[in-house]
Structure formats: structure tokens, C-alpha cells
Amino acid sequence: MISIVFFGTPDIGLKSLEHFYNSDKFDVLAVVTQPDKPSGRGHKLTPSPIKQFAVEHGIKVFQPKSIRKEPEVIEALRALKPDFFVTFAFGQILSQEVLDIPKYETINLHVSLLPKYRGANPIQRAIMNGDKETGICTMITELGLDCGDICLKYPIEISKDMNCIELFEICAEKSPELLEKTLEGLKEGTIKPVCQCEDGVCFADKLKKEECKIDWNNSAEEIHNLVRGVYKCPGAFFEFQGKIIKVMRTEPLDEDAEGKAGDFVRVSKSGIDVKTGKGLLRLITVKPEGKGEMPARDWANGIKY
Numbered sequence: 001m002i003s004i005v006f007f008g009t010p011d012i013g014l015k016s017l018e019h020f021y022n023s024d025k026f027d028v029l030a031v032v033t034q035p036d037k038p039s040g041r042g043h044k045l046t047p048s049p050i051k052q053f054a055v056e057h058g059i060k061v062f063q064p065k066s067i068r069k070e071p072e073v074i075e076a077l078r079a080l081k082p083d084f085f086v087t088f089a090f091g092q093i094l095s096q097e098v099l100d101i102p103k104y105e106t107i108n109l110h111v112s113l114l115p116k117y118r119g120a121n122p123i124q125r126a127i128m129n130g131d132k133e134t135g136i137c138t139m140i141t142e143l144g145l146d147c148g149d150i151c152l153k154y155p156i157e158i159s160k161d162m163n164c165i166e167l168f169e170i171c172a173e174k175s176p177e178l179l180e181k182t183l184e185g186l187k188e189g190t191i192k193p194v195c196q197c198e199d200g201v202c203f204a205d206k207l208k209k210e211e212c213k214i215d216w217n218n219s220a221e222e223i224h225n226l227v228r229g230v231y232k233c234p235g236a237f238f239e240f241q242g243k244i245i246k247v248m249r250t251e252p253l254d255e256d257a258e259g260k261a262g263d264f265v266r267v268s269k270s271g272i273d274v275k276t277g278k279g280l281l282r283l284i285t286v287k288p289e290g291k292g293e294m295p296a297r298d299w300a301n302g303i304k305y
Contacts, residue, residue, distance in 0.1 A: 006125035007032040009048045013088035019176035029080045030060040068095040106141040111171045115196045116144035117204040125204040125237035128229035138182040151182045163231035180201040215239045219278035220252035246287040271296040
């Protein structure tokens with residue numbers, strides 16, 4: 001049996017933790033996750049999805065504010081004598097002292113095909129850039145940013161209308177098997193990690209709110225990619241009559257029209273067709289400020305031009 005400590009915080013790692021917990025091949029010694037954070041209108045402290053699972057299943061939980069600065073947590077992890085640390089969207093940088101604790105390695109699951117999209121938001125960036133393919137990979141964790149040797153890769157196709165939530169779900173679904181193969185292969189010596197090629201290195205910097213504001217001078221295709229790339233995370237938007245209008249679903253049209261970028265060309269039962277820097281973009285569903293998600297035509301019918 002392979003003993004592990006699982007480091008993770010958001011939903012995307014939950015299927016992997018659940019897989020390890022339910023497998024007779026692995027022993028989950030503990031979970032390390034971010035501290036509880038305020039959530040909702042009441043700002044009630046809320047545990048991460050990873051912590052919730054661990055508590056419900058009697059797994060030891062550590063919640064350091066900064067694991068590099070908390071020697072008592074480091075010593076407690078060292079006392080567990082794990083074979084591996086497994087990190088998946090944990091949210092903190094590990095020190096070399098922490099990386100050296102496991103008997104074998106610290107393995108990270110990254111949601112891109114490294115060396116492309118090192119960093120915080122690889123799923124969103126891949127869709128925003130109009131990529132047709134991304135994937136997941138396992139790597140040996142080093143001190144640099146996602147620069148460790150690659151163990152295994154699994155490519156994932158990005159369809160033309162796939163949004164980031166859908167891609168998150170696919171990555172989450174495919175990750176447990178890749179992690180299991182990686183840990184078994186490393187322990188048995190059947191996997192030889194490969195150094196990342198420096199050609200094609202690019203970074204997926206953390207998203208900023210201003211990046212999500214729609215620039216109608218961009219092409220319909222570029223705006224469509226933005227909308228699906230940041231879908232609900234945090235969402236593409238434009239301003240109309242002093243209100244924020246989030247755009248949830250769009251369709252680039254194979255046509256153009258007279259006018260300036262940002263003009264509403266027509267409203268039909270299918271949506272609102274907007275002039276862009278190149279082509280028309282149909283807004284299908286929107287979420288006006290202070291309201292729920294609705295068909296774009298319903299929103300258009302209720303506004304005064």
C-alpha cells in the first residue's frame with residue numbers, strides 16, 4: 001500500500017482525493033488545505049471542499065496559513081512518514097524542507113500540457129486563447145513555478161463551445177487515474193520523469209477583473225473565447241447604462257454589418273447580435289447586475305435605449 005498526504009483546496013481535486021480514499025492501494029494519512037475563508041452575505045467561515053471531505057471521512061486535516069512558516073505542521077507531516085505528497089490546486093508554495101519529507105517524491109497534478117501554461121489559471125487561459133487542445137500532467141514538484149520533470153501526460157480536446165467549468169470537470173474526472181499510474185510507476189521504477197523542454201514555455205498568470213471586460217473592438221471569435229474562458233470564473237462583462245451585464249453564452253456569426261463596434265445590430269428570439277471589430281457576436285444568455293441569468297432577448301426587451 002502506498003501512503004500519501006493530499007494537498008488541495010478547491011473542488012477540482014475532490015475526485016482525486018475520493019479515489020485515493022476509496023482505493024485499497026493507497027492510505028491517505030492526512031490532508032493539507034487552505035484555512036477556512038469567509039463566504040456568502042454573512043461572511044461565515046467556510047471550509048474548503050477538500051477539508052469537508054476529510055472531516056466527513058475521519059482524515060487528519062492541517063490548515064496552515066503558510067506552511068513554509070509553520071514548523072509544527074512540518075514536523076507533524078514528517079512524523080507521518082509518507083511515501084508521497086500529492087498536490088493538486090493547493091494554493092501555497094512549498095519549501096524544499098517540505099518537499100524533502102516524503103520517502104519518494106512530491107507529485108503535482110497540473111491542468112495543462114507543460115511547459116505550456118505554467119501558473120495559476122491554465123484552464124481559463126487555454127480557452128481564452130482559442131486553443132483546440134490542452135490536458136493534464138503529473139510532475140515532480142520543484143521550487144520553481146511548475147518547472148519540474150514530467151511523469152505522465154493526458155491530452156484533452158477543447159471543443160469550440162466548451163467553457164471553463166466544463167473543462168474543469170473533465171480535468172477533475174481524468175486526474176485520479178493519471179495520479180494513480182504516476183505514483184505506482186514511480187514506486188516501481190517503471191516511470192522515468194522527463195525534463196521539461198524550454199521551447200514553448202508560457203505562463204498562465206492569475207486573471208484580473210479588467211481582463212474580463214469585453215472590448216467590442218476585438219473579433220467576435222476572440223470575445224466568444226473570453227466569454228467561455230472566464231464563464232462564472234469570474235465572468236465576462238460589459239457596461240450598459242451604468243450597470244454591469246455579465247455575458248454567459250455567445251455564438252460568433254459568419255456575417256458582418258455596418259456600424260461601430262458595440263452596436264446592437266438586431267434583437268431576435270435567438271438573442272442580441274452585436275457588432276464587433278470583426279464579425280457579429282450573438283449574445284444568447286446574460287446576467288444583468290442584481291438579477292439572475294436570462295435569455296439576452298428578454299433583457300433587451302426590458303431595457304430603454
